[in-house]
Amino acid sequence: MNPYLPVLFIFVFGAVFGTIMSLLAKFLGPRKASAVKQQVFECGVSGDDTRVRMSVKFYMTAILFILFDIETIFLFLWARTFQTLGWFGFGEIMVFMAILLVGYIYVVKSGALEWD
């Protein structure tokens, strides 16, 4: 059997179960919509549209995440085969990590990771 067949099944099952669950409330619960009830939750002044610009810090984090996550993936592949690669592989990955370390130091120095 293709080992991804159960994955497909669970995906479909999760989607169907989740949809049924979230639609269940429509049929079981009371339905009395009113303008006030359908406002977003707020304590104080009622909110405006929130789809505005967010702090750039979050996007920096996302970009840095991609860089370092790719590094982790490379490390996984090396870790799986490193017993056959020996010292050669070790040296190679050290060079790779050193290059990334330079980038990391630059990121820290430039203040991209400061949250205040």
Added chain:
Amino acid sequence: MGLDQGPWLMPLAISIVKFMVLFVVLLQLPPILIWLERRAPALMQRRRGPNRVGLFKWRLWGLLQTLADAIKLIFKEESVPASAHKLLFQLAPVLGLIPALLVMASIPLGPDLLIAGQRISLNIVRLNIGFLFILAISSIAVYSVTLSGWASNNKFALLGSMRASAQMISYEISLGLSLVPMVLIYGSFDLYDIVNGQVQLWAWGIFLAPLSFVLFLICMFAETNRAPFDLAEGESELVAGFHVEFGSTKFALFYLSEYINMFALSLLCAIFFFGGWQIPFVSHEQLQQLLASQNLASLCGLAVLLIKAAFFMWLYIWVRWTIPRFRYDQLMTLGWKFMLPLGLVNVMVTALVLTTRF
């Protein structure tokens, strides 16, 4: 692996049956855990906690409280904000449930069972890239968090979801890095191989890679957005974070996936660092001879794994009521400036030690 052309109907049917059993068990998880999460701090703080709701004259220590809550939750009116994005609002809780179920299904829970001459592995999605798949799927959960906050069009929800997603992706790097030494040591991505490499007590992950364990433990709390890293829902500032607009069954779905994720990470922690279903000083073969039955021995293994995972579930609750919440900049500093370099050093040192030994 590969796309072998063997019979597929029977194995798929077995997988489906196994998954249904697992799913029914998982559905029981949140009620019990929520009950524990209310009773345990009550006892810690010298309160009583929910102790009334029971069946007829039996109070059962209030164990049925969460069942009553769940029934109430299902029959609540659902209110969707008028300014919300309707489709994504419906989609977000479902997107959280799917990866949680997939991760749970790809974790092996014990040695194989023998039923009617057929080997039944206690693992529904059996892949030889085991935990790479788990890491990949578990990152999809970020979409649910981000979309739920954005779709509700509420500033509390949006801030909570931005915080939660930034935190989850930051700690995911450290989570991955803390597991690289496990691949180095046990030489496989297959969780079965990793558990089988830990037969001896001194070969357990916690003894071979103690720093990995510490990093993994911290990431466990951060990945599930649990205290002390629950900035995403910091109730004193953000009300409830990304699920503030969600009520009724959608809220229940968020809860369900959160507890499934916690359970999955507890299981992974037991598998990577505490020998999975291995019992110290008694190998699975010895246990088979002792009990004269493979199935009994396998069930023993399953029980041992569940006990180990239960400890970490308890740790989640224990830590939540012990350590105060971090500040957001402290959280990001810890993740990027301490955990990431430490994780890299950990990988380098482990590799250096292992390479000199070959």
